[in-house]
Amino acid sequence: MLVGDHPVKPLEGVLPLRDIKQRKADTLACLNGLSVGDAFGQLFFRTPFSxxxxxxxxxxxxxxxxxxxxxxxENLFAFNTIDCDDLARRFARRYGAEPSRGYGGGAHDILGGIAAGRPWRDEASEAFGGEGSMGNGGAMRAAPIGIFLAHDLDGAAAAARRASMVTHFHPEGQVGAVAVALAAAFAFRARGQGKPNPGAFLEAVTTRLPQSEVRRGLEKARGLSADSSVETLVTALGNGSRVMAQDTVPAALWVSSHFLDDYEEALWRTVALGGDMDTNAAIVGGVVAAYTGIAGIPNIWLTRREPLPPLDETNL
Structure with a gap:
C-alpha cells in the first residue's frame, strides 16, 4: 500500500471556528500562489520576458x-478532506466546459471518459496499458491539500493520494502528489519560525514517502547546494520535460526549499530550468505561498493573472 487511508482529523473539534476560517483563507492564498505560478510559467512558452x-x-x-x-x-471545502467521486465529477465538469486549458493527452482521455459516464476508477486504472499515469498532474494540484490539512500530516498524505488517484493510478504519480502536499504542510507549519534549512525541509518530506523514484530524486536534491547550476539540477533532478512526477517533483521541491521565503526569486529560478514550466511553477508557487501567504506574491503578477472563478462548495 502506498499511503494508508488514514482517517482525517476533521477541522471541527481540532481548530476553533475563527481558525477554520483562517485556514480556508490560507488555502486560497496557496491556490493563488499555485495559479500565479502556473500563469507565469505559461508565459515563457509564448512571450518570455526579461x-x-x-x-x-x-x-x-x-x-x-x-x-x-x-x-x-472546492472538494476540500465541501468535505474537509478529499472525496474521490465528487472530485472526479468536478474535474470532468471543468474539463467539459474548457477543454482547451492545456490538458495532456492522457487527461483528455480520462476526463472525457468520466464526463461520458464511465467510473473514474476504471478510466484511471486502465490508462497507459493498465499501469495508470505516473504524470505530474497529481502533484501540480496538491499543495492546497497540504495547507488545508496541515494539522494532520498523515491525513494530508492520504488525501493527496486520493486526489491524485482519480487521474493518476500509478504509484509514482501518487507519491509525487503526496510529496508536494507534505512540502506545503511543512512550509505552512514553519510560518513565524524562520525559513527552514533546505536540507532539513527536504528530509522532512522524504522520510514520509515510500521507496520510489520520486523519493530517490528528493534524496539527490538534498545533496545539491543553492549555487548548483541549471545544468547540474536538470541532469540530476529533471525539469518536467518527460511530464512525469519523478522528473518534476524533485527539482520543484529543491527550488521551493532554497527560496521558500521569496516567491519572486523562486519563480524565476523555476522557469530558468525550462521543461514543463507552467507545472513546475505551479508546484513551486503553491508551496512557497504556503509559507509566505498572499503577501509574498508580487501584486502586479497577481493582478495580471487571469481572474479565478468563484468557488462552488456544494456537494456534486
Whole structure:
C-alpha cells in the first residue's frame, strides 16, 4: 500500500471556528500562489520576458494546473478532506466546459471518459496499458491539500493520494502528489519560525514517502547546494520535460526549499530550468505561498493573472 487511508482529523473539534476560517483563507492564498505560478510559467512558452523588463500585460491565462487546483479546493471545502467521486465529477465538469486549458493527452482521455459516464476508477486504472499515469498532474494540484490539512500530516498524505488517484493510478504519480502536499504542510507549519534549512525541509518530506523514484530524486536534491547550476539540477533532478512526477517533483521541491521565503526569486529560478514550466511553477508557487501567504506574491503578477472563478462548495 502506498499511503494508508488514514482517517482525517476533521477541522471541527481540532481548530476553533475563527481558525477554520483562517485556514480556508490560507488555502486560497496557496491556490493563488499555485495559479500565479502556473500563469507565469505559461508565459515563457509564448512571450518570455526579461527579469528587468516590464511584465507582459494581462490577463495571464492559467492552465489545467489551476483548473484542477480549483476543483481540489472546492472538494476540500465541501468535505474537509478529499472525496474521490465528487472530485472526479468536478474535474470532468471543468474539463467539459474548457477543454482547451492545456490538458495532456492522457487527461483528455480520462476526463472525457468520466464526463461520458464511465467510473473514474476504471478510466484511471486502465490508462497507459493498465499501469495508470505516473504524470505530474497529481502533484501540480496538491499543495492546497497540504495547507488545508496541515494539522494532520498523515491525513494530508492520504488525501493527496486520493486526489491524485482519480487521474493518476500509478504509484509514482501518487507519491509525487503526496510529496508536494507534505512540502506545503511543512512550509505552512514553519510560518513565524524562520525559513527552514533546505536540507532539513527536504528530509522532512522524504522520510514520509515510500521507496520510489520520486523519493530517490528528493534524496539527490538534498545533496545539491543553492549555487548548483541549471545544468547540474536538470541532469540530476529533471525539469518536467518527460511530464512525469519523478522528473518534476524533485527539482520543484529543491527550488521551493532554497527560496521558500521569496516567491519572486523562486519563480524565476523555476522557469530558468525550462521543461514543463507552467507545472513546475505551479508546484513551486503553491508551496512557497504556503509559507509566505498572499503577501509574498508580487501584486502586479497577481493582478495580471487571469481572474479565478468563484468557488462552488456544494456537494456534486
Amino acid at each position: 527579469r528587468n523588463g516590464e511584465p507582459p500585460a494581462g490577463p495571464w491565462r492559467w492552465t489545467d494546473d489551476t483548473a484542477m487546483g480549483l476543483s481540489v479546493v
